[in-house]
Amino acid sequence: MRSRRLEEQIFKGLMIASLTLVLVVLAGIIFITIYKGAPALTLSMLTETPKGGYYLGKEGGIANAIVGSLYLGLGASFCALLLSVPVAFGLQKEYTGWRFASFTKLVLDVLWGIPSIVYGAFGFVVMAYFGLRASLLGGIIVLTLLMLPIMVRSMEEVIRTIPLELKEVSYALGTTRIETTMAVVLRQALPGMVTAVLLAFGRGIGDAASILFTAGYTDYIPRSLFDPVASLPLAVFFQIGTPIPEVQERAYASALILLLIVFVVSIVSRILSHRFSKHIVR
Amino acid sequence: MKVRRFKDSLATTFIRASLVFVNAIAFVIAITLFMKTRPILAKTTLSHLLSSTSWHPLRGDFGFFPFIIGTLEVTAIAMILSIPVCLLSAIYLSEYAHGRFRGFVRLVVDILAGIPSVIYGLCGVIAIVPLVRILGQALGSPTTGYSLLAGGIILAIMVSPVITSVALEVFRTIPRAARENSLALGITTWEMVKHVILRSSLHGIIAAIVLGFARAFGETMAVLMVVGNVPKVPLSLFDPAYPLPALIANNYGEMMSIPLYDSALMFAALILMVVVGGFSLGAHLILLKIERRGYV
Amino acid sequence: MPHISLNNLSISYGNHKVLHEVSVDIPDSQITVIIGPSGCGKTTLLKSLNRLLDLNDDVSVKGNVLIDGVNTYDPKADVLSLRKKLGFLSQRPYPLPMSIYDNIAFGPKVHRLTQEQIVQQIRDLEGRSFQVPERKNGAMDVLVESYLRLAGLWDEVKDRLRTPASRLSIGQQQRLALARALAVEPEAILADEPTSALDPLSAQLIEKQFKFLRNNYTIVVVTHILRQARRIADYVIFLYLGELVEHGPAESFFKSPKDERTRAYISGEIS
Missing domain, CATH: 1.10.3720.10 (MetI-like)
Structure with missing residues (x-):
């Protein structure tokens, strides 16, 4: 009986760990995107089209x-x-x-x-x-x-x-x-x-x-x-x-x-x- | 009365025509790809294309072996990583979790399934690639991080919503009575899962895995961004690889300038379509059967 | 000549025979009750009358159903006007996904009644002339009201005609379904265990409606509740395992059944 309970506990633990992993990783994707993206997001990004030298880091946006x-x-x-x-x-x-x-x-x-x-x-x-x-x-x-x-x-x-x-x-x-x-x-x-x-x-x-x-x-x-x-x-x-x-x-x-x-x-x-x-x- | 009848037959005709049209699209796609691969098949044999490792488009030498192996390996890593985790999660959600929590996670997973693949790719470049680089150095095989393993990990993350949600759906089709009857024997929930749930949803689990496989096999952008793209057969997890979808995406620009190149790339597209189409057809046939019978 | 008569009607789903050579005339302006154990083809018989069976997969029908002398299963038959002649109440009420008002107005609108036809219909129904209100859809408003009154629902819903019909109670929904069916001016009403999903009080209301309506309509009710059959039937048809065992006026049917199986069923020995 005890070994059956133990098996149950082990697998339940594994399941919770798995679900947590899935949710954490997926939350991580969102977190990374926001963490990296938010500081770079400016109004001119939204409203302007690329200007000369944009792809070298100069002015412009991605309108x-x-x-x-x-x-x-x-x-x-x-x-x-x-x-x-x-x-x-x-x-x-x-x-x-x-x-x-x-x-x-x-x-x-x-x-x-x-x-x-x-x-x-x-x-x-x-x-x-x-x-x-x-x-x-x-x-x-x-x-x-x-x-x-x-x-x-x-x-x-x-x-x-x-x-x-x-x-x-x-x-x-x-x-x-x-x-x-x-x-x-x-x-x-x-x-x-x-x-x-x-x-x-x-x-x-x-x-x-x-x-x-x-x-x-x-x-x-x-x-x-x-x-x-x-x-x-x-x-x-x-x-x-x-x-x-x-x-x-x-x-x-x-x-x-x-x-x-x-x-x-x-x-x-x-x-x-x-x-x-x-x-x-x- | 006449007007109503006329409208009805007009609408019916239109509706039926649109059905035929949709089927026609599928056949046009298949036939177009097939016709386009004919020039290269006329030049070399199918077995040579599939087994040769020599890739020199300028010399007219098209060996797809490294790409096929790359695709298979990246997909295999993704499946090995994601299947156990996703199945365990789905079992927990279906058998242990509270109904409301299950609903919530289902919602979250549905939303996550819609995240565009470039975003997965981007996160791969930011997080997974450096991680793999560190891991490779620690294990004594120096790597840039752009590797088979990075591609596999990112794919595993991408397919996890698919496998989890399909498996969950399958578990939920098992009638409550099946659970009640087995729990009434005095067994633990895990034993019920092992002997009843998993056994009776075996086909459905296979379908979930196959759908995940199909998704991973044809995924382009996320893999392309982290896998390294070197046309050689990878010898270790830390070597770069070059899967078929990435091959098509990277070389489209120049395909018109080199003879037979377009035909070769179409051959790659045809492989993808046949493999993925075949697998998803199989998965859906299984799911269809489950739906009809309730559960298998 | 009766509105509805069946002639050697056999129906099967695939290889499974559900009805076997049923012939019967359904008397006009009476309540005909079809009784029998579940799974003996009662509902199939009812749905064969207005060809709702067409919606099922591989059904084959032999013999014929005459509605006002026209064979329903004649390929040239006009199914739409045929269905219009036969109102239908399903086992569970299914309000159409629209407001209470639109549920009633749906039929007349679909059949594109003109203003004059609507006015005429109300006159026929109420048996008196009346004033059409001077507003848009005035006649339709009166029509909707008349039928809701006829189904005994008006007082309960008059203040919320524009709310979704799905918010009504089940009992109210079934009366709405009755009003909706009557609004296309059927000659007969087919009801498939119309009270089985209802609470006893609502069921009683529906039975009362049927008794009230039988003067003007031919009513066919399928039921597996014997007591209900005794309460409302003028004429009884007893089906057993797809076979028409016995039919006749209610009084003689219940008092002195001719067939052994009928006797056994009525006394509760078989069910």
Whole structure:
């Protein structure tokens, strides 16, 4: 009996140690980012674009990357949303047979798993084929592909939990598929769908590998879809790679800004999904 | 009535078309990558590409062995470090922790899973690389710190939210009755975990590990920033390595100027896609099965 | 000719046969109660009437269901107007994810009733003429009020029509569901164990509503509570293991059952 108790105690101890380790390390990531980034974060970092000699440590900021990332993230979220909503609705059995729906879900799972660098490589090849340079448009297209499976799968998870009976009472009133979908399914799934969009936005805005070749990098804020565009993840990556300490500090600041954006989006999504759940039937 | 019907059939057509479109995207990606690798496969054999250690793009010599080994080793280190820790954490959260604490940790882990990989990379450069350098010197193998081990550690940290949360989900699908029935026999919680929980969620644990593996295998930026990027087969933990994703990311700029280079990089992308796609497909098939049956 | 009649209806899920060659006419303007042990196909029978079964996977239906002489399972049948004719109450009330008001207004809006049609509908319902209020959606407001009154819910909710329907109690939700079903002017009401999730008082209210409504509607209620069947039934259909064992007017059914199985079920020997 005593040895059994001891075994229990040992493993419980190991578990607590493990969980503590995971949480401490992850908290450490956030701590390091804030600790290193906060001192380097100034107002001019946020509001100015790089000036002459910026990459040697002179004046300027990363407004180009902040705005660029927002353009990329918002543009791609919008495109992915337009495509995800019909797909997520279409996976219900009213629209699609069981086989095709499960097949599509598996395809989406595989797409979700594909590393972003592969999307980047694919995007680059396609753009080269059409003679497109690295541009805002290219970045948006590739990020849309990256976000699409995340959005659809998260939306579908929510839609699937809607009780069949709820749809039944709607159909029993003599509604068509699309009427039930828009009036009942959309309302019921709305909080989850908002979360899905913001989740995908957070993923997209933080991804560097996919836009490395497709969006390019520039010191200016893009004026058209065909201009290259800077982004925060790449700002971090390029600036940490220089040997000049002042520029490295700016990498820390850029990382902090990126982290803040991702956290704010994550928290807002939770608040919004709560707000939209007013009518939800449980 | 007619208008409503027309709207319905219009919407249905549109919805079905969008489903087909999504599937088409997947196939276009696969076919494009495959077509692009054909030139290099026509020049050399698959086995040569996979097993040769000689990497001289200018001479048209593309041996992927060091990169494949680099990817596998970095991923393996990450998995060895993270699997036990994550599983133990998930067991604690599922079986010992208070429901509210579990909810809180789940929330934290979800948020952490969304941290961009460059930030992990940055923290790797700031904290892990110096740590590995000190460790290497202490162990008598001088190193810059940019090494296989640093890459493995950073990857282990990155995949921990994934493995922990999937494993936790899997443990929670086990019905309460299964716990009650075994605890009623007078066994300790750990014995219940060992004999009931772990056994009945074996498939799910495998799925969690495979998902973590897939994530680690294709991770680019964080690894690229700390792993050193030298195209040689690493001989020790403190040697630099050069995983496939880093290879693609670092060499894209010049690929158009050297013949067959683009095809070679596409080959690397294809390997990544096939391996990661295959593994995540397998993991999701397992999870799908668990979901259907409740638990296996 | 009755509104609803079944003709050699057989239903199976995959290889599993749920209903076996059921033929019966459901009498108009009466409460027909379908009784039988759980898992004997009562709900399936009910949902086959308005083709809600279509939402399930691999269901196959043989034979036919005639609603006003039209075969429901004719591929050319107009499922939408068919469902409109048959109001439906589910086992647990499911308010639609919108306000109380919109729950009632949803049906009429979806069917795109014009102002005149709404006014006509209220007239038919109330049996008198009335003044349409001079405001936007005035007629719809009256319509919503009329149906909430009909379901005996108006006094409880008149001050919070715009609040989410999910905040009502379960009993209120079921009466709301009844009002919502009636608002699309059905000829019949199909109810699937409508009181099983309710407390005794709410259940009593629903039963009272049914008795009140039977003059104008054909009502079909599935239940596994024998006492409830005795209380409300005018006509009884007894299903056992997917087979129609016996059917007839309530009085003779309960007093002098013809089939041995019916007798055993009524006396509580089998359940």
